[in-house]
Amino acid sequence: MDMKALILFGHGARDSRWREPFDRLAGLWKTQHPNVRVELAFLELMKPSLEEAITLLADDGATDVVVVPVFFGQGGHLRNDFPVLLSDCQEKFPGMALSATPAVGEDEAVLQAIIEFSARAL
Template sequence: MQAIILFGHGARDVRWREPFDRLIDLWRQQHAGILVELAFLEMMQPSLEEAVTTLGTQGATEIKVVPVFFGQGGHLRNDFPVLLDACRDKFPNIHLSTTPAVGEDLAVLQAIVDFGARAL
């Protein structure tokens, strides 16, 4: 069974999480048959490991992690691979893969340009 994890940085201010909660709600409305969880690098829960655990207990055998970051900064180049490898070691029966940061996708960049144009 396939599943997805939307992976963000995390922040001290709990309101920072609100767009992520809306994002996961949209996902569930549009893709009800595919399990989804949020996970955060730091300062918020669940962690990547906790999200993999949750999805694994729900029967997920393939999980795609989508970094909801604007670009490939130090966290995605250095910290994220360590967390992902630790999860791969802990959950050998679950195939874990990842996408590039969402901000590297042309459609996402175009959506930002369109947002700016609508603001004028």
């Protein structure tokens, strides 16, 4: 039986407080979808890395992992670095199905949520 899991993938930063919204996002996921495991992962400067997060999920029996880049757009990191990282992980975990969504900031519903947030500020 396939075990699905999710990785919320962010850039990372030197300031540990930058991570707080990601921790809240993962907490909301766990509350709303308690039957689907979620992990955070970061491109640089923070732990866990994408490979480390996938290892945690593989150790728990995950067989189908979707990586959600929590980036505003598809910049150089997502166009160049991320596909290489994901491909390397697929080679290291050949029994696991790994896939990725576009950057969250490219989704119409996310953009609309930003519009609504901005409108509340007026």
